[in-house]
Amino acid sequence: MPQGTHTLSVPLSIETIWEFVQDMNNWAPLVPGYIEHEILNENESTWAFKGDLGFMKKTVKLKIDIKEWNEPSAVIFDLSGLSDNFKGGGYFKAEKVSDNETLMTGNLDITAGGMMGPMVNQILVKFVPQTATELTEAIVTKLCEDNNVPV
Amino acid sequence: MQNIQWEKEVDVIVLGTGGAALSAAIAAADNGASVLVLEKTHQIGGTTAYSGGVPWVPLNHYMKDQGFSDNREQVIAFIKRLTLGRAEESMIERFVDKGHEIFKFLDEEAQVRFKTPKTYPEYYRNLDEALKDGTRSLDPVPFDLNLIGDWGMHLRQNPIFPPLTLEEGGAIGSIDFTVVAERMQNNIVTMGRSLVGSLFKACLDRGVETLLNIAGKELIMGENGEVIGLIAETSEGEKKYFKANNGVILASGGFEWNKQLTKAFLKMDITHPVSPPGNEGDALMMAMKVGAALDNMSEAWWYPAMVDPTFEYEDNVMAQLGNGRNGPNSIVVNKHGRRFAHEGTTYNDLPRTFFNFDPVNIEFPNEAPVWLIFDQQLKDRELIITMTPGDPAPDWVDQAATLQELAEKVGVNAENLIDEVAKWNGYCEQQEDPDFHRGTIQFENLTGGGGNPEANLGKIEKGPFYALPIYLGALGTNGGPKIDGNGRVINFAGQPIQGLYAAGNASANPLGPIYPSAGGTIGPAMVFGFLAGEHAAKTTLVKSEV
């Protein structure tokens, strides 16, 4: 099961982080290889992005179903491939350290199915943790920039 | 030329890091030459690493070890049957006589090793002159990439074939994806990557130096008309001058990625090169500039390429091999909705029918894209490009409930398509295709015993119906500077240009416009690359003063 978790300390309050994370439109373009997304309703959205697998790039479409909005500390979601056979899930979690320090964690877990599943999962073993790290870092960078605090 | 600041002086310079180049480097080094290899891209291996890595080598010792017999006269007759008089007999004989010796040497002295893929017969087995039992193709044995250390990271990736050997199904699709996963985890490579890995290891063992991100640009000529060196350019645009005491070997691939050259020389433009970008005809241009004679210029290793537009390789939508055109429940039609050829011929032969000219309507009716038309039965059975049986068809595949609707969707004449499918279904009932003879040739059921009506004729009847475009692709071009039996480039007077050699797709294929079976390109590329390296190392040029 290819998965990755990345935690960073952010010099901002948990409320500021929640404010940003709770609106997908804020961070969608930060997903590595982002092409487009469409919000269908409060919990459902579809996404297209181009994953850089190192030796080639693959455009995928997927659907995200938000399972839990736990203000202010967690967004938990499921994902499933629309263009390809894979599914999984992930979360963003925020943990208060002090009034202006929060630990932010991004997690992604994707497993390919079907005939080619075992092979695709070998590729995802590298790709998924890398994407979880890059996305978490991109969100933290954006949050810090928007709030004028050093990264 | 008096005051050149040489960056480096060696005996032999080799351009490229594919099968032709690395074989040349091994042979040159083994014969005592100091060798410098220059590679234009950031990766080693070229099309060879990206390929099946299979060479075709008549009379090779692996066949004998497996109990298959081969015969010199029969091989020569077979090659001549395919060339239709378009290759020189002396070059055919040179290939047949030297190839097996070179592959024995590579096995014994350089640990570049193969296996006979017993279940993978000769493509033209149905011809009288062909080998009936066994195969002349060779399957690279799996290679542990860790053996070349950090260079392993620079070996070109192969997004086309999973890490299985030819015999394990690497090229035909009946794949055990758990073995694939295990090999990926352990850095075990096969096919083209294995071939390049083992050739490169042999180069490292012989002290051959390789530089990446540097392209050969121009030959430096001495006053006697001999090649004395080379101007190269780094990817940052810096010019460097290299002195070659014995010669320069052009092994830098074909010109399939150079639009100006493909337009100038080929019958139709290759819209979908299947090779990795990098082969832009640099060798051809260098050789033309110094007066090389050219040969085979309108030819390529053709391929009916297909595309899953969600895959990109180095910023281009990746042309893929595709499949589905050999078996039952499919036909290929042109824009008029008409079949125009036996769909299951070899990949090199089918695109040759795209060039047919209709002198009445003044058009090329079969100009690509042509269309693979198939039904749900095929969809349920075979992996087609990347579309796996059982999964819903992706949105880039045109499908419709009726043939009428499908034809309208893709812009093919609907009336003709419906008529053509009805005719095809009738042929399937009578178990014979009088139009194009499906079910009669080896290649259309290659590993299943050869074409027969049961295996190759099946109705297109179960909707939904699907259409996929087939484009004019090529694995590489195979025209270029004409060479002699030692890989020396010949000028228009028929004389060798001293110190200039070419091999592989950078040269005119010594066997002319033929693809005799799996390995038909890498076989001659390695053999004439090796001969060039050997000759260059042993030559003492009559040098002008520099």
Ligand SMILES: Cc1cc2nc3c(=O)[nH]c(=O)nc-3n(C[C@H](O)[C@H](O)[C@H](O)COP(=O)(O)OP(=O)(O)OC[C@H]3O[C@@H](n4cnc5c(N)ncnc54)[C@H](O)[C@@H]3O)c2cc1C
């Ligand atoms: C998917 C696929 C599968 C195939 N399978 C087979 C098979 O199993 N058997 C077979 O016989 N054929 C096969 N082919 C065809 C075969 O791969 C090629 O014809 C063959 O590898 C060409 O070898 P080469 O050494 O001439 O050139 P290449 O392997 O293409 O190497 C040329 C190298 O030169 C470099 N270069 C270009 N310009 C310069 C320059 N100016 N200076 C320095 N370097 C330069 C390129 O970057 C490249 O690395 C396949 C091709 C493809 C695409």
